[in-house]
Amino acid sequence: xxxxxxxxxxxxxxxxxxxxxxxxxxxxxxxxxxxxxxxxxxxxxxxxxxxxxxxxxxxxxxxxxxxxxxxxxxxxxxxxxxxxxxxxxxxxxxxxxxxxxxxxxxxxxxxxxxxxxxxxxxxxxxxxxxxxxxxxxxxxxxxxxxxxxxxxxxxxxxxxxxxxxxxxxxxxxxxxxxxxxxxxxxxxxxxxxxxxxxxxxxxxxxxxxxxxxxxxxxxxxxxxxxxxxxxxxxxxxxxxxxxxxxxxxxxxxxxxxxxxxxxxxxxxxxxxxxxxxxxxxxxxxxxx
Amino acid sequence: xxxxxxxxxxxxxxxxxxxxxxxxxxxxxxxxxxxxxxxxxxxxxxxxxxxxxxxxxxxxxxxxxxxxxxxxxxxxxxxxxxxxxxxxxxxxxxxxxxxxxxxxxxxxxxxxxxxxxxxxxxxxxxxxx
Numbered sequence: 393x394x395x396x397x398x399x400x401x402x403x404x405x406x407x408x409x410x411x412x413x414x415x416x417x418x419x420x421x422x423x424x425x426x427x428x429x430x431x432x433x434x435x436x437x438x439x440x441x442x443x444x445x446x447x448x449x450x451x452x453x454x455x456x457x458x459x460x461x462x463x464x465x466x467x468x469x470x471x472x473x474x475x476x477x478x479x480x481x482x483x484x485x486x487x488x489x490x491x492x493x494x495x496x497x498x499x500x501x502x503x504x505x506x507x508x509x510x511x512x513x514x515x516x517x518x519x520x521x522x523x524x525x526x527x528x529x530x531x532x533x534x535x536x537x538x539x540x541x542x543x544x545x546x547x548x549x550x551x552x553x554x555x556x557x558x559x560x561x562x563x564x565x566x567x568x569x570x571x572x573x574x575x576x577x578x579x580x581x582x583x584x585x586x587x588x589x590x591x592x593x594x595x596x597x598x599x600x601x602x603x604x605x606x607x608x609x610x611x612x613x614x615x616x617x618x619x620x621x622x623x624x625x626x627x628x629x630x631x632x633x634x635x636x637x638x639x640x641x642x643x644x645x646x647x648x649x650x651x652x653x654x655x656x657x658x659x660x661x662x663x664x665x666x667x668x669x670x671x672x673x674x675x676x677x678x679x680x
Numbered sequence: 681x682x683x684x685x686x687x688x689x690x691x692x693x694x695x696x697x698x699x700x701x702x703x704x705x706x707x708x709x710x711x712x713x714x715x716x717x718x719x720x721x722x723x724x725x726x727x728x729x730x731x732x733x734x735x736x737x738x739x740x741x742x743x744x745x746x747x748x749x750x751x752x753x754x755x756x757x758x759x760x761x762x763x764x765x766x767x768x769x770x771x772x773x774x775x776x777x778x779x780x781x782x783x784x785x786x787x788x789x790x791x792x793x794x795x796x797x798x799x800x801x802x803x804x805x806x807x808x809x
Contacts, residue, residue, distance in 0.1 A: 405692060406693075406695055421710070451736060451791045458744075465796075525798065529794070529799075530800070
């Protein structure tokens, strides 16, 4: 056997065979590389980009939910300071350096003035304002400004998004960096542009009790107060309202200042009382 | 045919076959290592996304605390979800507020949360071994 191995006869055949194999394998390798390099996009790249975008969308929704909760409490606080008035009140007074909206005015009809107290519209506007500030600070998705129609329910507030938010679809970038000699490939991946956009409606429902119904009830008590003043003295009628207390303004003697405890409580900070003024001159000039 | 010559030829063919096989395996090895994976690991990514969803849920439960730079119930929920031996690190604004630096990260999530004051905090929760 050893003598056979030492016998060099036929080795030329083996060497030739090996040479042919090496040439064949080199040719195969070149061909294979040529075909592999024609695929610029990896299989499953766009699908994973969609799945990742969905995750980003969910994170944005978590941010929106938290923002909505904080915005709701802030809006309720500001609404109380504005006494439910949307834009301009019928009149306003200054008491202790603070502007107070008046729900009625001298020489004006009660209904006309009270119509300007629109707590739902005012709340919608205020909450959208706060949501816009929060949304502008979120950097991982594009959240539109002034994007919500609010629905205030008994125990919750629902914000229905008008326009869609969007997240860019970006293919994964980290996989190629596993091999040190593919750093260039990894860098190219990092620079890869977005291949599309994933759009979603950032609507929300937050468990916040707005209790906006109190404004309507207070409006009814204001009307009842003026009806009372037709037959009774102002001081006597001022004791009747149950939802708010009335006190004569020290700087504007023709007005009474109404103060009501805000039924909405804020676990994150202070909640202002609802403060407004009503016209009540010694000789009532307001007509019903 | 001479018996010795026949054995010699057979041996030569055997050697050639061995060398060819060796070259072939080297060739396959070079192809495997030298070619970037063109098919993304869908199942691996889905597993990663699933774990990320679990982490997002944990963050969601303690969002109010996290916004105040407090860990809240995150440590308990991580142990509950990933096992008592799970190591984790909770970063708020790039500083660890709970857990310790994780050697081999198996799942992680980066997100932003707002706080009542109107600013935002960046939150990173990573789990591993």
